[in-house]
Amino acid sequence: MGTNRALPPPVSMAMCVHSAPGVYALLLGSGISTGAGVLTGWGIMQDLAQRVAALLGQTPEQVALAHEAPDRWWRQHFPDQGPLMYSTLLGELGTTPAARQSLLQEYFTGKEPSAAHRAIAGLVRDGYVRVILTTNFDPLMEDALHAAGVQFQVITGEGASSMRPLAHGLPTVLKLHGDFRQPDMLNTTTELARYGWMWRRRIREVFRDFGLIVCGWSAEWDTALIRCLTGRSHRFPVFWSSFRSPAGRAAELIAQLGALPITDTSADGLFTGLASDVAALERMADLPPTRDMAVHRLKQCLSDPARRVDLHDLLDRHADQTIGRLQDRKRHPDSRLADLGTQAYRAQLDLYRADAETLLYLLATGVFHDRQAEHAHLWVRVLQRLVDARDRLGDDVADKARHYPALLALYAAGCAAVLNGREDVLARLLTGVIWEHPxxxxxxxxxxxxxxxxxxxEGRALEEPVRGVGGTRSAQSSRVRADLREVLGEACAHSDRAFREGFDRLEYLMLLVQADLNRRRPPVRGGTFLALGNGLQGNLVADHKRVAAQVARSMTAGWPMLTAAFDGEARRTGAAAATLAATIKE
Incomplete structure (x- = not known):
């Protein structure tokens, strides 16, 4: 890469990270932890040399020299031992890994994550970073990830042989040289000269498949790591940050890799700036996050009680987008919709489904993973907003169709609730959302x-009913099922049978609640089992009886839906079931 660049490297770095979430890995050295008060390798060597000089009974001037210039002090007193390095001094003081662990322990305890650690944890939480390689012994990166509510895996020592592929596992911290709480740290020149074959394989996988942001790593002593980094092609750019102008091995590596150097900034400044820049780009983006990214963020918010506000904001933002598109289509109606015999009606339903797609995935995924129904009020609130988006109740087909996103949302969330075993959430959706007729x-x-x-x-403009396993479905039910099959893929483990059984149970439960709500109104209608009260053909009647029997077995005192939909009155569930059975004509 050329050195004469118009744009500063931090701008390129922010744009690359934002545009390719999860593609850039971090390589962190000891400089990342200086903001937390942890000494670098050089700082530890200064402190150890000063202590040795004091124990040898040297003059105050020599003790001060040992701290200020430990390499010069070493040459003066031990000229036959070669140049002083961190690993040399540590190897002299601790001849076994356990001894070296004891020597180093005090340098890493009692520290708190720095601003850089916290900013990185935020980038991991938001899906922008998935892999972190670190030569550090301290646990500050892990502490920051825990504080951010991130689920992650730490790989150290022999763990490299059993870890999942990086592209498919949890966010991963690879502790290349070990952890100070374990005796198998790599400290000496000999230990740092060669990694085991599995570690070499994992590290090369990162350098081959990921972009790289290097920070706080001097590259002076890590021979094995340097060999893994060089001599191979890199698919994505390398950004290399150092507080001072890189020199020595670092400068050589930057030249070999064609890396973009970032100087005159601390680790705290680099990563807080990157996190801020990425957040700004996110706000400026004309297009919303992709559906998969939105679902990923939803799962992160669900797993972290501290992110309840973020969860609400995510759902509200996508509800706003759906409603905005719905209102825009109202302002620019398609005049052909008055003709039920044309393709225009189906096309309009396709548009409504596309407008709501991301929101439907969020509802289905959120309700399914909300095991304790802690966020049931949020799912109800979103459905209420979609119901309110239709501002009048008329007989015109175009007006009716404006409730299609709400209908799909009810079915998506309701079926996810059934598959999650939280039928009380379905009841809240059916009874807790109100349509105020003008x-x-x-x-x-x-x-x-x-x-x-x-x-x-009545379905004259819809496709013909779908015939297949489980009987003939009404055209209306077939349309909804087809529109939600992929949306509910995760909730039903991509099983056609689980989807069909969950959807059948959903429609029967909805009809059961409708029968109870309409007990002073005309007979219920709709769904798979009831088609305008005109009766059904053989195998669909059998389906009705099968699902009715399954639900009847659930109608115990502990059935969540009994309290949520029927005020705990078992007689009402029996009466509603009898109404449905009477409406079916064999």
Missing amino acids: TEWPAHKAGQVLRTFDVLG
Whole structure:
């Protein structure tokens, strides 16, 4: 890479990291921890040399020289031992790994993560960094990740032989030289000269497949690591940060790798600046994060109680986008929608489904992983916003179709709740969301409004009902199932059978609640099992009986839906089930 660049390397680095989340790995040396009060290798050597000089009974001037210039002090007193290096002095003082561990322990205890550690942890939490290689013995990077609520794996020692591939596992911290709390640290020149074959394989995998940001590493003593880094092609750029202008082996490596040097900045300044720049780019982006990135962030927020606000912001942002698109389509309607016999109606439903796609994935994934239903109020709130987006209740097909995103959201969240064993959440969605009709009273609940026949009409413009395993499905139910099959892929483990059984149970439970809500209204209708009260054909009647029997076995005093939807009154569930059975005609 050329040296005459118009843009400073930190700008290129921020743009690269933001545009390719997870592609850039970090290589961190001792300089990353100086902001936390941890001495570098040079600093530890200064301190140890000073102590040795004092124990040898040398003059105060010699003790001071040992701290200020330990290499010069060493040459004066031990001229036959060769140049002084960190590993040389440590090897002289501690002849075994356990002894060296004891010598070093005090330098790493009682420290707190620095601003750099915290900024890196934030980048990992947000999906921008997945792999961290460190030569440091301290646990400060791990402490910062724990504080940020990140789930990660630490690989040290023999752990390299059993770790998952980096592209598929958890965010990973590779402690190349060990941990001060374990006796197998690599300190001496001999220990740092060669890695085991598995470590070489893992390190080369990183250098081959990932971009690299180097910070706080002098490259003076780590012979084995240097060999892994050089002599191979790199798919992505290398950024190399050092507080002073790089010299010695570091300068040689920068030239060999064509790395972009970043100087005159501390580790704290580098990573807090990178985190700030990436966040600014995220806010400036015209396009929203990809669906997969949004789902990834959702899972991170769910796993961290401290990120409840972030979770709400994520769902609200995508709800805003969906509603905005819905309102825009209202301002620019397609006049052809009045004709149910054309393809325009199906095309409009396709657009509504596409508008809501990311939000549907967020709801399905969030409800499925919300094992304790801690965020049920959030799922209800999002559905309420989608229901409110249709501002009038009319018979025009275009007006009805504006509830299609809400219908899909109810089915996506509801089926995820069923597959998660949280049918009480389904009940809250059906009964806790209210549609306030502009002219009628009382208000309707979602279970009374978001019905396939009410939103999609009688189906003359929809595809023909799907025939297959489990019977003939109504055109309306078939449409919803087709639109949500991939959305619910994770919740049903990508099993067609699990999806079909979960969806059948969902539709029966929805009809059960509708029968209870409408007990003073005309008979219920809609879904797979009830088609305008006109009865069903043989195998679908059998499906109804099978699902009804399964639900009946759930109707015990401990059934979560009993309290959530029927106020704990078992007689109401029995009456609703009887209504459904009577509506089916064999």
